[in-house]
Amino acid sequence: MSGTRFVHLVDTTLRDGSHAISHQYTAEQIAAIAAGLDEAGVEYIEVSHGDGLAGSSINYGWSAISEEEMLTAAAGAIKNGILTVLLLPGIGTQEDLEMAIHCGARAVRVATHVTEADIAEQHIGMARKMGLQAFGFLMMSHMAPPEKVVEQAKLFESYGADVVYVADSAGAMLPEEVKARVGAVVDAVRVPVGFHAHNNLTLATANSLAALEAGASYLDGTCRGLGAGAGNCQIEALVGVLEKTGFQTGVDFYKIMDVAEDLVEPVMHRPQVVRNAPFMLGYAGVYGSFLLHAYRAAEKFSLDPRDILVELGKRGMVGGQEDMIIDVAYQLAQKRGGA
């Protein structure tokens, strides 16, 4: 690993972190945290509903305030950083993006499932036309082999993405798996490559280092690791580790530690620890939305919910297939009965 390479950091405390507080950030909290991150020198400050622009809904959970109020609060607090938004095609629209630009957003991360980059072509094009930096963001990347991730990353690049991200949305990857995917993408595209870690397997920081080793130059994190389940990569710790390793981030390590402890920690609903349920999501490599269904099905068929999650992971089931979980449990119970 090079000792003087620069690593671009994206703080997503005010986007992915919002899952952990049921999207209840107030404008005051957003302004204070965004100002702190900006003052600490964070380059990209992502602010949106946890599921991206227009995520606030009965489906994904209502935000405490409108996206416009969130972005306005952040934009007013940021002097040097780049206000960034997340957009999932199918949830966010062109109008949402226009609103975000109007509020001061200067970069957008367009996120799709790892096999569905093609649904993002228009959104990347639109973002570029509107003068935004556009990131292509491949979610649940552990579900596709490196060659598939490469194919999809190249699609993003062909649409004009400025940066392509490999996202370990389920926190399911081991360092070697991160290296395989990130390394393959780095070799295949000309644009910079990023990596987004989750901590389900207690490997978020290590996986971020593995991504750098494989050639990535953008990393994500949240203060205190704030995020759904096991949470994200703890950004203030990442900054310290990168500094100890010899990388440059432009972030003041003490200042971002203080943002985490003085501003973010008081907002948290619960400590960000790795309990059994989120660990199992990472171990099985499945969606968080599967959890409750698996527990219900386990009760119905007297199974261990962990066996159901592992089976769902083996079958590569994706979000939207929750209704099939009961069938999988039934089959597992039949198999158990016959054994």
Added chain:
Amino acid sequence: MSGTRFVHLVDTTLRDGSHAISHQYTAEQIAAIAAGLDEAGVEYIEVSHGDGLAGSSINYGWSAISEEEMLTAAAGAIKNGILTVLLLPGIGTQEDLEMAIHCGARAVRVATHVTEADIAEQHIGMARKMGLQAFGFLMMSHMAPPEKVVEQAKLFESYGADVVYVADSAGAMLPEEVKARVGAVVDAVRVPVGFHAHNNLTLATANSLAALEAGASYLDGTCRGLGAGAGNCQIEALVGVLEKTGFQTGVDFYKIMDVAEDLVEPVMHRPQVVRNAPFMLGYAGVYGSFLLHAYRAAEKFSLDPRDILVELGKRGMVGGQEDMIIDVAYQLAQKRGGA
């Protein structure tokens, strides 16, 4: 990394974990947790005061019950595992070890500062004579270069140690630093080598994997990572990650997860998260006992306590030198004033 190698696990929830609950385990808690770990298939179950046999004192904190009661409770609950104790020469004595054997201990880890293995010769010899498995345990290994760690590990081997441990007591090492030290020791001794991680830099699991990659075959952990400051390597997560990586541990992954959540979590006084103070101890590579002194000295001289900790780390100060912290702070303040 080999996919079928066996990794010996030492659970130290009931020894190193006791720091985090001020050594207040009851006999009932010890019996329940030891029984759970044993039932899960853990090979070594370490039970002692956090600072080893006879640690219970005004200096190191009183245990809730006597060491004899602790060990008797554990021994009565363990059917297959090896009841293990920690002994720090200077704190624990031959008499304490005799008491532990009488209670059912079958292995002892004799721990010294990384440069002081020579004070353990008698204790290792005594343990061997008494029929115990004897581990040599080099604490604060980040403070010595690989060649020094090798020299000290060879001393332990020459005294008859069955296993030699590299311990990252301050949680200060990066994976490459772990590999350098563990790899060098593996190359130099004929006995198996172990690694003991702390999570100050959020790298405990990753560092444990790095140790295996360098040839270690013994690893330590505690349920939920229970331990002083940032805590230890979270053993149930480690078991899951090792299983996912393809290593064998003999431990039932679901059962140890349940011990962590059902038996250990309810005993904890606070969640095991990486806050700023323990992170800084790892970042600076200094003793936990320096923390309070550094904060006091910082206040006196209007310094950031973090700068004092980093300076103490640079100077390689060791436990017992706490009274020099005020001098270091004074010098830093002078330098600052003159700059």
